[in-house]
Amino acid sequence: MNSRRQPDQALPVSAEGLGKKYRRGWALRETSLVIPRNRIVALVGPNGAGKSTLMGLITGLLRPTTGEITVFGDRPTGKGLHPAVSYLAQQKPLYQQFTVTETLMFGARTNPTWDQRYAEYLIEQAAVPVDARVATLSGGQRTRVALALALGKRPNLLLLDEPLADLDPLARETVLRALITEARTQGITVVLSSHVLAELEGVCDHLVLLHKGRVLLAGDVGRLSADGTPLGELALNRMRQAAQEEAA
Amino acid sequence: MIWASWRRQRAQLITLLGMVVIGAGVITLLRSNMIDAINSSQLAHCVTQAIDECSAPAEVQKAFRTEWATPFQTAQILIIGLPALIGVFIGAPLFARELEQGTHVLAFTQSVSRTRWMVSKLVVALVPALIVLIVLQYLVWWWLTAAGALGPRLNGSFNPVNFGIDHVSPVGYALFAFALGTFVGVVSRRTLVAMTVGLGAFVVVRFALSGLVNDLVPAQRREVPAGSDVDLRQGGGLELEFGWLNASGQPIPHDKVSALIQACKSTPSGTPNTQEGFLACLPQSGLAKKYTSFIPESQAWQVHLVDAAIFGGLAVLLLVGTAWALRRQS
Amino acid sequence: MNPLTATAVGKRYRTRWAVRDCSFAIPEGKVVALVGPNGAGKSTLLRMAAGLVRPTTGELRTFDTPVNGRIHPDVSFLAQNRSLYRDLTVRELTRAVAAMNDRWSADRVREVLGLLAGVDYDAKVGTLSAGALTQVAIAMALGRLPRLLLLDEPLSDLDPLARDETLRIIMTEVADRGTTVVMSSHLLSDLREVCDHILLIDGGRVQVDGDIEEVLARHRILVGPVAEESTVEGTLVSATRTERQATLLLREARPAPEGWAGTEPDLESLVMGYLRASRERRSSA
Amino acid sequence: MLTDVIEFRIDRRSGVSTYMQIVQQVKQAMRLGLLHPGDRLPSAREVVEATAVNPNTVLKAYRELEREGLVEARRGLGTFVTKSLSSEATIGDDAPLRQELTGWMGRAQQGGLLVEDVDALYSAVRDEHYPAEERA
Numbered sequence: 001m002n003s004r005r006q007p008d009q010a011l012p013v014s015a016e017g018l019g020k021k022y023r024r025g026w027a028l029r030e031t032s033l034v035i036p037r038n039r040i041v042a043l044v045g046p047n048g049a050g051k052s053t054l055m056g057l058i059t060g061l062l063r064p065t066t067g068e069i070t071v072f073g074d075r076p077t078g079k080g081l082h083p084a085v086s087y088l089a090q091q092k093p094l095y096q097q098f099t100v101t102e103t104l105m106f107g108a109r110t111n112p113t114w115d116q117r118y119a120e121y122l123i124e125q126a127a128v129p130v131d132a133r134v135a136t137l138s139g140g141q142r143t144r145v146a147l148a149l150a151l152g153k154r155p156n157l158l159l160l161d162e163p164l165a166d167l168d169p170l171a172r173e174t175v176l177r178a179l180i181t182e183a184r185t186q187g188i189t190v191v192l193s194s195h196v197l198a199e200l201e202g203v204c205d206h207l208v209l210l211h212k213g214r215v216l217l218a219g220d221v222g223r224l225s226a227d228g229t230p231l232g233e234l235a236l237n238r239m240r241q242a243a244q245e246e247a248a
Numbered sequence: 249m250i251w252a253s254w255r256r257q258r259a260q261l262i263t264l265l266g267m268v269v270i271g272a273g274v275i276t277l278l279r280s281n282m283i284d285a286i287n288s289s290q291l292a293h294c295v296t297q298a299i300d301e302c303s304a305p306a307e308v309q310k311a312f313r314t315e316w317a318t319p320f321q322t323a324q325i326l327i328i329g330l331p332a333l334i335g336v337f338i339g340a341p342l343f344a345r346e347l348e349q350g351t352h353v354l355a356f357t358q359s360v361s362r363t364r365w366m367v368s369k370l371v372v373a374l375v376p377a378l379i380v381l382i383v384l385q386y387l388v389w390w391w392l393t394a395a396g397a398l399g400p401r402l403n404g405s406f407n408p409v410n411f412g413i414d415h416v417s418p419v420g421y422a423l424f425a426f427a428l429g430t431f432v433g434v435v436s437r438r439t440l441v442a443m444t445v446g447l448g449a450f451v452v453v454r455f456a457l458s459g460l461v462n463d464l465v466p467a468q469r470r471e472v473p474a475g476s477d478v479d480l481r482q483g484g485g486l487e488l489e490f491g492w493l494n495a496s497g498q499p500i501p502h503d504k505v506s507a508l509i510q511a512c513k514s515t516p517s518g519t520p521n522t523q524e525g526f527l528a529c530l531p532q533s534g535l536a537k538k539y540t541s542f543i544p545e546s547q548a549w550q551v552h553l554v555d556a557a558i559f560g561g562l563a564v565l566l567l568v569g570t571a572w573a574l575r576r577q578s
Numbered sequence: 579m580n581p582l583t584a585t586a587v588g589k590r591y592r593t594r595w596a597v598r599d600c601s602f603a604i605p606e607g608k609v610v611a612l613v614g615p616n617g618a619g620k621s622t623l624l625r626m627a628a629g630l631v632r633p634t635t636g637e638l639r640t641f642d643t644p645v646n647g648r649i650h651p652d653v654s655f656l657a658q659n660r661s662l663y664r665d666l667t668v669r670e671l672t673r674a675v676a677a678m679n680d681r682w683s684a685d686r687v688r689e690v691l692g693l694l695a696g697v698d699y700d701a702k703v704g705t706l707s708a709g710a711l712t713q714v715a716i717a718m719a720l721g722r723l724p725r726l727l728l729l730d731e732p733l734s735d736l737d738p739l740a741r742d743e744t745l746r747i748i749m750t751e752v753a754d755r756g757t758t759v760v761m762s763s764h765l766l767s768d769l770r771e772v773c774d775h776i777l778l779i780d781g782g783r784v785q786v787d788g789d790i791e792e793v794l795a796r797h798r799i800l801v802g803p804v805a806e807e808s809t810v811e812g813t814l815v816s817a818t819r820t821e822r823q824a825t826l827l828l829r830e831a832r833p834a835p836e837g838w839a840g841t842e843p844d845l846e847s848l849v850m851g852y853l854r855a856s857r858e859r860r861s862s863a
Numbered sequence: 864m865l866t867d868v869i870e871f872r873i874d875r876r877s878g879v880s881t882y883m884q885i886v887q888q889v890k891q892a893m894r895l896g897l898l899h900p901g902d903r904l905p906s907a908r909e910v911v912e913a914t915a916v917n918p919n920t921v922l923k924a925y926r927e928l929e930r931e932g933l934v935e936a937r938r939g940l941g942t943f944v945t946k947s948l949s950s951e952a953t954i955g956d957d958a959p960l961r962q963e964l965t966g967w968m969g970r971a972q973q974g975g976l977l978v979e980d981v982d983a984l985y986s987a988v989r990d991e992h993y994p995a996e997e998r999a
Contacts (some may be wrong), residue, residue: 170853252674358678753918
């Protein structure tokens with residue numbers, strides 16, 4: 001497998017006929033999509049649309065029921081994250097009793113590709129006190145630490161599940177700006193899910209809209225909203241339309 | 249409100265009901281099997297008579313006891329352990345789970361008062377648990393009584409295990425364990441902490457206080473002259489004190505008594521004393537009378553009542569504490 | 579009679595003051611946006627008003643009755659964690675909450691739940707999506723027929739469709755019954771259409787309190803050259819600066835001096851300006 | 864039962880306050896002849912159900928329209944249009960002024976003018992004819 005040795009040549013994510021069924025039913029159905037390199041992808045959709053399932057499939061935490069998915073040309077094994085992928089779950093799991101320094105140390109011990117200098121730089125940028133315990137940090141600071149942990153691994157693909165939920169507007173803006181700066185300067189592909197479309201406006205250049213386990217809309221933002229329709233309105237209208245079709 | 253509490257406790261209540269049904273079935277079956285065994289081994293008259301009056305061969309008796317020892321013990325352990333189980337699985341999670349999951353906020357922001365909410369939860373949880381306990385306790389008593397002197401009853405009412413499963417004592421312990429569980433639950437706000445700490449505290453307190461009751465019930469005192477060979481403890485009962493008095497009726501210290509008795513066991517010439525010589529020697533050495541204070545078997549019910557009152561009283565205090573903690577809970 | 583008043587209210591958790599010296603009065607019939615940075619004390623304030631937390635100092639009154647560890651019969655509270663019995667079905671939950679209330683409108687609850695797209699009455703509450711969970715919780719809050727509705731982050735973890743639906747339910751309540759609403763939220767873009775009063779707290783203290791239109795009219799955003807910042811008159815709330823340009827948020831601003839462009843801020847930039855000021859205060863403290 | 868005669872569209876990104884948008888949309892509808900005297904405006908609840916805005920804002924907009932003498936609130940019945948803003952010149956697709964403008968617009972398009980050009984031209988001419996205070 002040539003692509004294995006040269007992940008740079010392969011697409012961050014490519015899925016073909018991907019489906020995932022739980023006992024309760026299909027969470028994701030016949031999903032085919034491609035996520036190009038160096039994009040900031042907004043993954044949006046109502047609750048239960050399959051956003052977390054898709055993220056789980058990309059990380060390999062879940063196994064597909066049907067179809068196929070490749071991450072940088074490799075099929076997620078289910079044994080662990082692809083070395084080039086970082087994943088930040090919605091709850092931002094961190095050890096509450098650890099200090100920030102200890103958290104970074106934890107990152108260094110668990111990631112072979114860890115870049116301590118870079119992680120420290122990110123913490124410094126966030127102005128988070130390094131000897132403070134995680135439990136005492138504010139929501140915004142905690143997100144920054146979790147982000148440093150995810151980025152310190154030097155990933156090529158960063159998956160963020162609702163990274164901005166429970167942050168105040170200013171913290172949202174700051175976190176988002178830091179994230180974009182890093183993604184742009186480091187050439188990282190970022191996939192972030194969010195409910196709040198308004199704040200992804202002008203940030204994301206690629207949109208994946210899921211609804212009831214299917215892709216409603218996917219592609220380059222510039223192309224999707226060629227007539228200047230704001231992203232949020234575009235997605236909301238498409239979702240309303242889908243809901244109406246369903247009711248009919 | 250009662251319905252809401254009932255619905256939330258439903259799983260536990262169904263478990264309790266299951267316990268009663270299974271318990272009743274098993275005990276009834278065991279009891280009838282046991283009676284068959286007694287009849288077929290011709291031990292029936294040994295049930296009501298004292299052990300030395302039982303005419304059945306010793307090996308038959310022994311075989312019966314060996315065979316039934318485990319079922320008897322299991323039943324006793326069940327009744328001894330049930331209060332602890334009620335405390336751990338019903339008392340401790342009752343409020344701790346609500347506080348842990350934040351669902352108390354739902355109740356606190358409706359129009360019922362916190363006290364009414366608490367009382368309805370307590371009643372719905374506690375009453376069925378107590379009924380189940382009493383029913384199982386009665387069934388076990390019914391079974392063990394059928395075994396009479398062939399079973400654990402032989403050891404008398406004051407045997408710690410027998411005492412713990414008789415009369416109102418289990419109810420007292422259950423009340424205490426339950427109240428302790430709820431209190432620790434409200435204070436710690438953690439189900440797991442409440443369950444473990446509650447259990448630990450219950451076990452410690454239950455055994456630490458088990459002797460206390462004996463000092464609170466009026467004991468009987470009996471004295472006999474040193475020379476006589478009468479058994480002071482007629483018909484069982486619980487001996488609290490035993491000792492010797494001198495001629496003027498003053499108690500003699502135990503170490504001195506043992507020295508004097510040791511001295512009387514041999515004649516002045518150094519040869520072992522005869523029984524008569526020994527008995528005659530005692531009053532001469534100053535050991536005038538033996539005395540004992542004890543609680544007779546017939547007064548066991550008083551001891552049970554006091555015991556239940558102690559644990560019940562503690563339970564009430566703890567419930568008041570629970571109510572107080574809940575009122576200032578946020 | 580104000581639905582909610584606070585007089586010098588403070589709440590201390592061990593050594594930290596979550597709310598401090600907070601005084602305000604919410605006028606009847608308003609829809610109030612309670613905003614502020616994370617950890618500003620918004621939740622504590624709402625929980626105190628609902629009688630779940632006792633103030634360390636001062637007093638809160640709902641409908642002129644002191645809140646004394648008990649929720650006023652005319653007040654409903656939506657907790658941030660939604661606090662519902664998750665092991666019950668929706669039908670059972672409705673019955674349980676109805677049983678806990680003296681005044682209860684089953685029709686209202688049915689109506690609100692009816693607005694939800696296909697909520698299954700026999701589904702366990704715990705299996706509902708976050709959006710449906712919030713909407714069920716709001717239905718429970720409205721079943722009490724409140725005159726004051728306290729909502730702690732009603733919109734967080736809702737998808738855009740569910741947010742729209744939820745706001746519609748709340749606004750219908752306001753239209754029908756003139757209910758006063760106080761809601762905390764971080765989603766300023768959603769608050770703009772629905773709120774007419776703002777209460778901005780920071781570090782547990784009230785920073786801005788008033789009718790949104792009036793508050794906005796009192797403020798100005800001025801954009802101009804950094805070098806001439808001293809010519810601007812008014813109370814500076816906060817500023818962002820590049821090498822040459824300064825963007826200032828001012829309170830009680832005078833007309834903009836020569837070379838400066840002045841506009842009235844929108845709600846979002848106003849709140850952001852105050853949040854920025856709060857962060858600067860905190861990092862310098 | 865009265866059916867809704869108009870529906871408000873609230874643009875959350877326009878920067879114009881919600882209440883002004885409602886006022887403007889009512890006036891617009893009156894000018895275009897979509898609303899006639901005697902028509903009932905949607906009640907606050909109807910607006911809220913459709914657009915999730917604050918009902919107080921809707922009422923405030925109606926009060927403003929009432930102050931300008933365009934509508935009238937009748938207790939328990941609703942708010943009714945009392946005046947006509949439409950004229951022969953503006954009403955209907957075949958109004959003469961409108962047809963003239965349509966013709967002009969067609970010529971502009973053929974001439975290769977962009978939307979921005981048309982807007983700029985239109986506002987420049989409008990500003991020449993109407994004094995500033997009237998425009999506000």
